[in-house]
Amino acid sequence: MKKGRQIMYWIIGIFIFLILGILIWFSIPYSPMKAEFAQLHNQQNSKMQIQNQVFKQEDIADLPMPVQRYFEVCGFIGQPKMSNMKISHNDVDFILSSSMPKLKIKCTQFNSAEKPERVALIDTHLYGIPFEGIDAYQAGVGSMKGVIAKGVTLFNQTGAAMNKSSLVNCLAESLFMPNFVLQDFVSWESIDENHVKGTIAYYGLYASGIFTFDKNGFLETFTTDDRLYVDTNGNVKQVKWSAICGDYREVNGIKQPKSLQAVWHLVEGDLVYFDGHDTFIQYNVAE
Structure with missing residues (x-):
């Protein structure tokens, strides 16, 4: 006994x-994921070339008029050209899948201006347990990994579909970092006074989408058919996708959107899986 x-x-x-x-x-x-994110960011940052020029009117003379107007109304003319961009999404409603609860997340993201490269870290809790995700695109390879409890991998998506989707993301975010717009791998086609088609070609891939501007010249939406949607059963299908931005505010002389949404236009209805309410953009960030 x-x-x-x-x-x-x-x-x-x-x-x-x-x-x-x-x-x-x-x-x-x-956490291992935060350490991995720091390593990916440092790799990207090590290739950054500091710009010593400012945006001039002649830099945008060959761009479609809606894009030129966007440069002007947002206040980029006369501002320093950027080498990278840090986006802090501080208040985001996020949905991993329709079968899981809505999460409140923070997301930190770095984009390169010289080539299509980006890395983002998602930080939140799932059922009270830490959940972290990394969305990366470097050297033409896209990946999206989610880890719970700092060590258990829930998913790790890679492959050709992810590579192209990641390239599309770089195009969708291009006007937030206008020096990216001026690179040779991005081309533009005017549609009308409020719509422009943008195309990006790099790493042997290309993708395109439509940028829509409001009557004042601010970017409203980016819509593309060049992203593949993976449902909860692992089925892959081509679905229209949009990025929607608004609530512009002035930061350091530049007008930038405060709200940002990512939407899948599914047959059964739109799925707003990323709904950010407090987006903040910085340029030439070293850390």
Whole structure:
């Protein structure tokens, strides 16, 4: 009987030790995903070339009029050309899938201006457990990985479809970092006074989409058919996708959108899976 109680006490002690260890592991700021994100960002940052020029009217003279007007109304003319962009999404409603609850996330993202490269870190909790995700596109390879409890991989999507979708993301975000717009791998086709077709070609891939501007010249939406949607059963299909931005505010002399949404236009209805309410953009960020 005494031996049985000792075994029970050992089991309880080990259980308590494991629970305390898990709680401490969850509470410390370090995580393998954050370390991986820092490494990817440092790799991207090491190739950054600091620009010593400002945007001039002649830089945009050959662009379609809606894009020229966007440069002007947002205040980029006369501002320094940027080498990279940091986007902080501080208040985002996010949906991993229709079968999972809506999450409140923070997302930190870095884009390169010289070539299509980007890396983003998602940080949140799923059922009270830390959940982190990395959305990366470097050297033509796109990937999206999600990890729960700092060590259990929920998904790790790679492949040709992810490569092209990641290239589309770079195009969708191009006007937030206008020096990217001036690169040779981006081309433009005027449609009318409020619509422009943009095309990006790099790493042997190309993708395109339609940019829509409002009557004041601000970017409203980017829509493309060049992204593939993966449903909860793993089925891949081509679905129209849009990025929607608005609520422009002035930061350091430049007008930038505060709200940003990403939408899948599914047959059963639109799925707004990324709904950001406090987006903040910075340029030439080293850390």
